Amino acid sequence: MSRDQHTIQKMIPRIGLPGTALRYAGLRWQWVGTFALLLVLALGLRLLAMANVPLIPEEAYYWMYAQHAELSYFDHPPMIAWVIGLGTAVFGHTEFGVRIVGNLLMLGASLLMYRFGRAWFSQAAGAVAALLLQVLPVFFGVGFIATMDAALVFFWMLGLVGVTAALRDNRAWGWYLAGFALGSAMLSKYTGLFLAVGTGLAVVAHRPWRRHLQTIHPYLSILFAVALFSPVIIWNAQHDWASFRFQFLDRFTAEPIRVSTMLTFIGFQLLIATPIIFWVYGRLTVQLLHKPLQALPPQSTLTFAFSLPLFSIMAYKSLRYGVHINWTLPAFLSLLPAVSQWFIDHGLADFKRRLWTRGFAWTIILCVLFNISSAAYLLILQPRVQWISAFGPWKQLASIVEQYEDQLESETGREPLIIAEGAYRLASVLAFYRRPVEHHVNTACYTTSQWVLGGNGLGYPYWSDRNRWQGSVAIFIDDDEGALARTRDHFDEVRLVTDARLLELGRHKYQLVMGKNLKLGNDSVSSK
Incomplete structure (x- = not known):
C-alpha cells in the first residue's frame, strides 16, 4: 500500500465515508490529484480572465452605480455598488477591480457551505458541497462576472450558518448573525427576502424549534435586518417607490400562459445543477412528500x-414570464449538502457498480473541463472571433468616440455629452472604457443613455438633471443605422461621422453623430 492510500485509510473515521469506498478511492488516488490540478487550473484561468476579459454591459452598468453613490438604485439595491466600489478603490477602475470582490465572496461562500454541510450532514458532504459551489458552471460564472449574485450567495450562506447556530446549537448570537445576513442579502437582491421565508418555515415546521418563537431573539434579528435594509426603503420613499414598483409590478403585466417560458425555466434548472444532481434533488423531494411533516x-x-x-414562486412566474437563469441560484444552496450526502451514502458504498455514481464523478470532471474551456476561450479566442457580443469591442469603440469627442470639444470649446442608444448597455461600457483616455472630466458624469432624447434609461435618469444638458454639444452613438434620424430633431445641427473603423467592430454597424445645441422636448422627464 502506498503512502497516499495509507493516509486515506487513516482518514476514514474522521470524514465519515464508508471504508470499502475509500479503499477503492485510494486505488484511484491519482485521479484525485488530476482533478485537483484541473480545479486549480480552472480557478487560475478565471482569475486571469477577470483581469483581461472586457466587462459585459451589465458589469459596466453596476460600475456606474458605484460612480453615483446613493442609498439605493432604480433596478437593484446598493450592495453591488459597494462591492464594486471596494474593488476599484483598491485595484483601480479596471476589469479586475470591478470583479475581484465578487470572486472573493464566492470563495468565502464555499467556506460557509463547508461549515453548514458539516454541521447538518458530515464533513465529507460539506466538502463536496463546497466544491460544487466552485465547479458547477453557473456558480463558476457568478465568481467571474460582477453582478449582485455573488453577494447574495455569500450572505445567504452566512444566513444558513447563523440559523444553524441558533437552531442546532441553541446560540442566541446565531439569530443576530442571521439577521445581519438577511439584511445584507436584501441589500444585495430583493430575493434575499426568501432567507426570512425559509427560516420562518423551518421554525414552524420542526416542532422542537418552535420554542424559539417564545424568545425575543428572532424578533430582534428581524428588526436588525429591517434597519440594515432601511436605505432601500428610504430611497424608494423619496422616489415614489420606483424600484419596488419596477421589480414587483411594472415588470409583470398580464400575460397569457406560455409553455416556452416554463420549458426554459426547467432547462435553466438543469443547467444550474446538472441533470444528475437535479435528479437526486427530485428523489429527495418525492421522499419528503411521502413522509408526515413531524x-x-x-x-x-x-x-x-x-x-x-x-x-415554487419562480416556477409559478415561469408560466407567464421569462425567468432568468440566476434567479433561483439561492434555492440550490441548502440542497447541495443534502445531495452530496445522498451520493456518499448510496453511491460510495458500491462505487464500482453504481453507474450513477460514476456519472456524478464524470459530471464534476466535465464541469471543470467546461470551466477551463470557457475561460480559455474568453482569454484566447474571443478577442479574435468575437462570437459573444456582450464582450464586444468596447475599448476600440471608446477610443474612436474619444477621438471625435476631442475634435468636437476643440471646435466648440465645450465639453461634449456622450449619448448612447439603448437603456444602459452601450452608455455604460463607453463610460467605463473612455475613463483611461479622458483626462478632463469624469466620464461617468458626461456619459448617458437614450433617456435624454426620450425613452427608457433605467437608472440613468436618477443620476443627472436633464435640464443641465439644454443647449449642449453632444456625440450620439448607435449600434444600428438609425443614428441620424434619431438625432435630427434634437439638435440645431447634426453631422454623421464617416469612419471605416466603425464598420470593422464586430457584428454591429456603429454610427456616430456629432450634434450642436441640444434641444430638450417634453417627451422625457428628469427624476431630479
Missing part, C-alpha cells in the same frame, strides 16, 4: 424550507 429529520426540514419556496 417525521422529517431537522436537516431535511432545513433543506427544503430554504429551497422549495423560491423554486
Whole structure:
C-alpha cells in the first residue's frame, strides 16, 4: 500500500465515508490529484480572465452605480455598488477591480457551505458541497462576472450558518448573525427576502424549534435586518417607490400562459445543477412528500424550507414570464449538502457498480473541463472571433468616440455629452472604457443613455438633471443605422461621422453623430 492510500485509510473515521469506498478511492488516488490540478487550473484561468476579459454591459452598468453613490438604485439595491466600489478603490477602475470582490465572496461562500454541510450532514458532504459551489458552471460564472449574485450567495450562506447556530446549537448570537445576513442579502437582491421565508418555515415546521418563537431573539434579528435594509426603503420613499414598483409590478403585466417560458425555466434548472444532481434533488423531494411533516429529520426540514419556496414562486412566474437563469441560484444552496450526502451514502458504498455514481464523478470532471474551456476561450479566442457580443469591442469603440469627442470639444470649446442608444448597455461600457483616455472630466458624469432624447434609461435618469444638458454639444452613438434620424430633431445641427473603423467592430454597424445645441422636448422627464 502506498503512502497516499495509507493516509486515506487513516482518514476514514474522521470524514465519515464508508471504508470499502475509500479503499477503492485510494486505488484511484491519482485521479484525485488530476482533478485537483484541473480545479486549480480552472480557478487560475478565471482569475486571469477577470483581469483581461472586457466587462459585459451589465458589469459596466453596476460600475456606474458605484460612480453615483446613493442609498439605493432604480433596478437593484446598493450592495453591488459597494462591492464594486471596494474593488476599484483598491485595484483601480479596471476589469479586475470591478470583479475581484465578487470572486472573493464566492470563495468565502464555499467556506460557509463547508461549515453548514458539516454541521447538518458530515464533513465529507460539506466538502463536496463546497466544491460544487466552485465547479458547477453557473456558480463558476457568478465568481467571474460582477453582478449582485455573488453577494447574495455569500450572505445567504452566512444566513444558513447563523440559523444553524441558533437552531442546532441553541446560540442566541446565531439569530443576530442571521439577521445581519438577511439584511445584507436584501441589500444585495430583493430575493434575499426568501432567507426570512425559509427560516420562518423551518421554525414552524420542526416542532422542537418552535420554542424559539417564545424568545425575543428572532424578533430582534428581524428588526436588525429591517434597519440594515432601511436605505432601500428610504430611497424608494423619496422616489415614489420606483424600484419596488419596477421589480414587483411594472415588470409583470398580464400575460397569457406560455409553455416556452416554463420549458426554459426547467432547462435553466438543469443547467444550474446538472441533470444528475437535479435528479437526486427530485428523489429527495418525492421522499419528503411521502413522509408526515413531524417525521422529517431537522436537516431535511432545513433543506427544503430554504429551497422549495423560491423554486415554487419562480416556477409559478415561469408560466407567464421569462425567468432568468440566476434567479433561483439561492434555492440550490441548502440542497447541495443534502445531495452530496445522498451520493456518499448510496453511491460510495458500491462505487464500482453504481453507474450513477460514476456519472456524478464524470459530471464534476466535465464541469471543470467546461470551466477551463470557457475561460480559455474568453482569454484566447474571443478577442479574435468575437462570437459573444456582450464582450464586444468596447475599448476600440471608446477610443474612436474619444477621438471625435476631442475634435468636437476643440471646435466648440465645450465639453461634449456622450449619448448612447439603448437603456444602459452601450452608455455604460463607453463610460467605463473612455475613463483611461479622458483626462478632463469624469466620464461617468458626461456619459448617458437614450433617456435624454426620450425613452427608457433605467437608472440613468436618477443620476443627472436633464435640464443641465439644454443647449449642449453632444456625440450620439448607435449600434444600428438609425443614428441620424434619431438625432435630427434634437439638435440645431447634426453631422454623421464617416469612419471605416466603425464598420470593422464586430457584428454591429456603429454610427456616430456629432450634434450642436441640444434641444430638450417634453417627451422625457428628469427624476431630479
